[in-house]
Amino acid sequence: MSTITPTKVILRGRKVVGGCAEGEALVTRDTISGWGGIDPMTGTVIETHHELRGVSFKDKVLVFPGAKGSSGWSAAFHLARIANAAPKAMVFNVMTTKIALGAVVTRAPSVTDFDQDPLSVIQTGDWVKVDGDRGVVEITKAEVTKKA
């Protein structure tokens, strides 16, 4: 008899913004521009050559390398929060002033400095719980593994 067990993975990192949130992961290997790179009203990535162009991060757990581009990064994500189009949580690798301030004013639980690369571990569609205060990210893989 075979059972289906969902795979769980735990990542440990450092608190950026406290609080807890969970949701479906949206993963990109491209850095994200705030102002001029997203539409804050819908949370959609608009940058011309971006792999997520046309995709919205609204209510997702956004997993990405980090921020780039305009100093309007924080204000764009802040506006997305006001428009109810912000990500539920953020998981990222590279610390910059843009993303630090952006995560703070988006008020989204956020973690960085992980023991493993979240971009390798997490896939779009995985269910991700972010505990900002403890710096713990729990991933439930969307693809379940079959065990005999």
Added chain:
Amino acid sequence: MLDGAEGPARQKAMDLLVRYGEALGAERFVDVSNIAGVPGSSTLFLHNYYKEHGGGSFEDVFSRFDLDSDETVPFPKVGGNCCHLQGGMDPELWAEQGMSLEAFAHQQQDEAEVRRHGIQVLKTCTPYLAGNMPAFGEHCAWMESSAVVFCNSVVGARTNTEGRESTSAAMLTGKIPDWGFHRDDYRHGTHLVQVDVAVESVMDWGMLGYFIGDAVQENIPVVVGKLGQPDLIRHKHFGAAAASSGGVEMYHIVGVTPEAASLEIAFDSKKPMATIRYGPEERRRVYESLNSNGRDANVDYVMLGCPHASIEQIGEAARLLAGKKIKDGRSLWMFTSRAVKSVADLNGFTKTIRDAGGLVMTDTCSAIGRMLPKGTKVVALDSAKQVHYLPAIMGIEAWFGTTEDCIHAALTGRWAGELR
């Protein structure tokens, strides 16, 4: 300040800066007196949102958006050398830009509030061309990625890419997290860029910046090779492009920029993390990438002045347009600061451009103000940064080339630029 002894606004500002500093992992603050941001400004959307949720006054927007506070607090006068960067529309040509009287009146109110709180109205992305030039080693808190990279790299002053909320909080507190580019050990190069193709023109410098930003992302490039001596305009276009395609906040050019007297000094005697080559093939690919949004050679709008034009650039445009006429149905808008425009007026450049059918505008640009001449489908641009943003923001086609290519397109209505 955090205990509220200096009033509720400074308390809220300090609370935000502490949360921001903790997010960064900073251990202390550094004193800053040169601060450039966009305090309290709001689009009609933001203004109306807060109006429907408790109050839409300047103080409401400043408290709740800039200071990320859940309540409105009285906003005292700021200290230090604080300035307001770019705004949303030209103070005289707003109707030509398609702005409503309501939006203009709102903008005028915001501007009066900015002045009343002791913040200089510079209304530009190039404060260093409009009266705020920091000194070597000065700690600043600046927004505007193109100004930040100029401040660190060309001037040798020290700022991170701050955001609206952190600059507004710094205006009240005179503090910013002591992290990143404020610290000696953070300012050294990480990546070596070997340039094997001649880089001379402003367009060449823009393309090289765009290539490097994409290649190094938020790292610090050290550039060596076949480079002419860059002037201010070349630095401006190079840095703006590198800060758009990536997140470059500082670069070194050996023998040119002030913290790169030699390769060893630029890298602090460490080995580069990677070496990147820029040759003819890379140059061609950047050109194609920057022109990938262009299909229709029928150009209806030429936008110049990104980052805001220097007096020399306005003079060059005037020389190229003197005695000529922009083709019917086409528009040419050139953006600059109010300070530089007053010099352009004095020298007759504004009139020469106007006589040819173009307009010199201030405060904003097509991307910041989300404004185009009516019916624009195809734009021609001489800025890699603007090509990066404008087609994505406004959903139009764009061509990238030299200032001459762009002015030629304005005069003929056709794009004829090519990689030379």
